[in-house]
Amino acid sequence: MKNLKMFCISLEPNHYNFVKNLGYIPVGLGDKNFDDGWHRDKSGINISKKNKNYGEYTYHYWIWKNYLDKLNDEWIGFCQYRKFWSLKKYKTEDINFNSLNSQVLKEIPNKFDEYETILGEPIFINQFRAMKFIKKGLKFFVKKPLSIFSKKKRNINFHFDFMHGENNLNKAINLLDHQNQNDFRKFVNTEVSFNPHNMFICRSKQKLKDYYEALFPWLEKCEKLFGFENLKGFGKIRIYTFLAERFMPYWFRKNTKCITLPIIFYDIRKDLNQKPL
Secondary structure (H helix, E strand, O other), rough: OOOOOEEEEEHHHHHHHHHHHOOOEEEEOOOOOOOOOOOOOOOOOOOHHHHHHOHHHHHHHHHHHHHHOOOOOOOEEEEEOOOEEEOOOOHHOOOOOOOOOHHOOOOOOHHOOOOOOEEEEOHHHOOOHHHHHHHHHHHHHHHHHHHHHHHEEEEEEEEHHHOOOOOOOHHHHOOHHHHHHHHHHHHHHHHEEEEOOEEEEOOHHHHHHHHHHHHHHHHHHHHHHHHOOOOHHHHHHHHHHHHHHHHHHHHHHHOOEEEEOOOEOOOOHHHHHHOOO
16 A cells, blocks of 8 residues: 655646656646645645745645644655655756656655654755856955855855845845754854755654745744745745745754655656646
């Protein structure tokens, strides 16, 4: 019997059959016309109006407020229409629309029974070429040239400053409770990698609840700091998504026993969005 409940987030109504054929639960976000087969973030207690800034976390909020009691203590996971879990790595050229069904994760192996959480394999900021940072932000380079050329200085905090506004992560951390404030600040200033894409698989409903109860009150405090109206550029418009993306691996690595799995990339819009709804 399958031991995994996987929620697959999409922005397109015509992805329904593909997601269902994977054995996943289709989650439709945004304002398009999704039918009743989709899970949505708009009923009950919700923050769906913040989807532009929160991304997939408007659905996590909906689960927190409306759906946790319906979940069992089984593996509960989240993926996206262009990012999927897999048991092994695949070369980009070996992934296509027809191959995905056999490549994506369908069941958690028994050997993972000793773990509570699965995170994506980490990305290493200190392995990015310096030229990537110079091309993307000349002003930042002029201000902090040594940080860009020194791999030791390229930690999570450096990367967030560069991509989402200087000192914004530090300001946000100041709003956390005392224990998380100290531990999370140490995490972002010492770690040179993080588990990306706001994707995780958790086998404990209580741990999921604890994570949401740590995350969402913090993000609500951050709203008073950053607001919504004056956020310019994708890196700042989605600042709440990116704050959550850094907090997520910190919290699960601190509070659960974790292991990692590969995340494979294939955007199914390339195939499905060319077809009529």
